[in-house]
Amino acid sequence: MAPGIDPWTPRLLTNNKVPPEMLSIASIMASPSVHAIEPSQLLHYLPTYRVLICLRCNYAIQPGAxxxxxxxxxxxxxxxxxxxxxxxxxxxxxxxSDVVLPDGTQFPVPLLPVQNGLACSFAGCAHLCVTAKRMKQHWMSVHHISSSDLGGFWDPVPLQTFFRGNALRYFTNPALLISSSSDKSGGLTNTTSTTPVSSDNRESSPYQTLITSDAGLLDHYRNYTYKTLSCGPETDDVFRIIVPQLAHQFPFLLHGILSCSSLHLASIDPQNRPYYTIRSIQHADQAAPAFRWATINVDSNNSQAVLAFAFFLVVYALGSESNDQPLFLSKDNSQEDAPSLEWIEILRNGCSMLCPVWTELTTSPLAPFTALWRDDLGVPTNPNDPLLITLLSIIPEYRSELTGYYIYRDSAVKLAQAFAFIERCGSPPTIWDVLNSWPMRVSPEYLALLKHNDPGALLLLAHYAILLQPLREEWFLKGRAMELIDEIAQRLKGNCSPQIWEVFSVMQREHFPSDPI
Ligand SMILES: [Zn+2]
Ligand SMILES: [Zn+2]
Incomplete structure (x- = not known):
């Protein structure tokens, strides 16, 4: 260690590409409040059905549970x-068992995912399930027809369920099922005396109408998507009302909203996923050039739109299936400017560009947004933090190379602070907390190490993924953390010291077991 250098103080290294005062927007913000998720952000009541939907899990929670x-x-x-x-x-x-199921005009129920399912076509039965195997079992046990005699005695239908587990009960759009004589049902239970209509009508979307207009996408955003991005009453109105108003003046912001709305629809309407995915990409492509131009010409006029767009950029980067890169990692590390980190760099740079107008923004209608990107997490570094001790235990790896040592140490300290911050929040963190707590705060040098698959940098990113785990059911983050861990495992294997591999493996076993129960 060089004399006189305090390893606990984040170093500003000499080859910073971005001026240090722009490294994070935090120094300019000072919102002491800890924004935790409000109950209304996690639990949504549907009065028609008298159920409480968990917005993270996308299903209803049983009364009393x-x-x-x-x-x-x-x-x-x-x-x-x-x-x-x-x-x-x-x-x-x-x-x-008492929940009244939706009628033909109400299906699909908002907030619940739609699955591809099957409806038994035996007259008067209308048994619903999700696999052909289950349907064959149903035919054997209820209609006493063996699978060898079977040939398409069921029809594909969209399915939803309010509950999971022992209260799971599928329902479909009753308009897809037509009444038939109940006489034919014989000894069968008199559940629903219906049978599916001919499969010609089955091509239609489970959603009443495929949303093809921009106005429809904007409506979907204002009714549903905004709620999945907002993190409390303070930001609800900004996401729902102020941002769409602002989008009238700034087409790139409108395209950002529509892109996210399409992506959200793609995640909840599997039948139309290809269509919505393409719409989402089209809107993102239309937004990009104007947004880039705006970030290098930030002024009082466009600063609010730039700030607002950052949120849609993040959701798009996280949720887009067209993005086949693992989060934060590039597929081809030989490229100096690998594209996968682009979004996080755009976000970091975009926020830096807002520095000159930040004070103005804190008193603008978008003030609640500025609070989400505050600098001071308000958590002191605890040198006895077990996580920090573990992360620093691999530091001998860096003895020979002083620069790497400080970059690693600085990023590890910041990661321990991020954990302390998220823990202090108490409630489930929001994606904005999780991004602001670390990726926005590490040095550009750390990101450079990551691009070159530095084992220490990969180890830190793997531990950061633990913070993403509570968000794994968010529609824009499904499967992403696990995917990231798998990718890091591949890159580390055989390319790192036994100590690093050991620390990684312990973490992986504990937080990312391959067979979650
Ligand atoms: Zn839940
Ligand atoms: Zn049946």
Whole structure:
């Protein structure tokens, strides 16, 4: 270690490409409040059905099971659960067996995913399930027809369910099923006396109409998507009202909104996923040039639109299936400017560009957004933090190379702070907390190490993925953290010291078991 250099102080290295004052926007922001998720951001009541939907899990929680759900699925501590349980107790909830299913005009129920399923076509049966194997079992046990005699005695239908587990009960659009004589049902239970209509009509979307207009996409955003991005009452109105208003003046922002709305639809309407995915890419492509131009010409006029666009950029980068790169990693590390990190760099640079107008933004209608990117996490570095001790234990790797040593150490300290910050939030973190707590704060030198597959840099990123885990059910993040860990494992294997491999493997076993129960 060079004399006089305090390893605990983040170093500003000499080859910074971005001026240090622009490294993060944090120094300019000072919002002391810890924004945690409000109960209304996690739990959404559907009065028509008297069910409470968990917006992270996309299914309804059984009455009386809210506390257990929060504990077992979202790992909320006892005290943090209290406000959610209180909030839930304010709603009248139906027992799963009493929930009235949607009629033909109500299907699909918003917020619930739509699955490709099958409806039994035996007259009067209308049994629903999701696999041909299950349907064959159904025919054997109920209609006493063996699978060898079977040939398409079922029809494809879109399915939803309010509940999972023992209360799982599929339903479809009743308009896809037509009444038939109940006499034919013989000894069968008199559930629904219906049979599917001919398969000609089955090509239609499970959503009443495929949303083909920009106005329709904007409506979907204002009704549903905004809620999945917002993180509390303070940002609800900004996402839902102010941002769309701003988008009238700034077409790149409108395209950003429409791109995310399409991507959201692609995630909940599998039948039309290809269509919505393409729409999403088209809107993202239309937004990009004007947004780039705006970021290098930021002024009081366009600063709010630039700030707002950053949120849609992130969601698009995370959720786009066209992005086959693992999060934060590039496929081809030989390229100096590998594209996969582009979004995080655009975000970092975009925020830096806003520096001159930041104070103005903190008093603008978008002030709640500026609070999400605050600099000071307000958590001191604890040198006895077990995570930090573990991460620093591999530091002998860097003895020979001083620059790498400081970059690694600085990033590890910041990562430990990010963990402390997220833990202090108590409630499930938002994606904005998780991004602001670390990727926005590491040095450009760290990102450069990452691009070159530096084992220490990869080890830190793997630990960062733990913070993404509570968000794994968000529609724009499904499967991404696990995918990242698999990719890091591949890159580290055989290319790092035994110590690094050991620390990585322990972390992987604990947080990313390959066979989650
Ligand atoms: Zn949940
Ligand atoms: Zn049947």
């Amino acid at each position: 809210v506390a257990r759900h929060l504990k077992e699925i979202h790992h909320l501590h006892h005290l943090s659960r209290r406000p959610f349980v209180d909030y839930a107790s304010g709603f009248k909830l139906s027992q799963p």
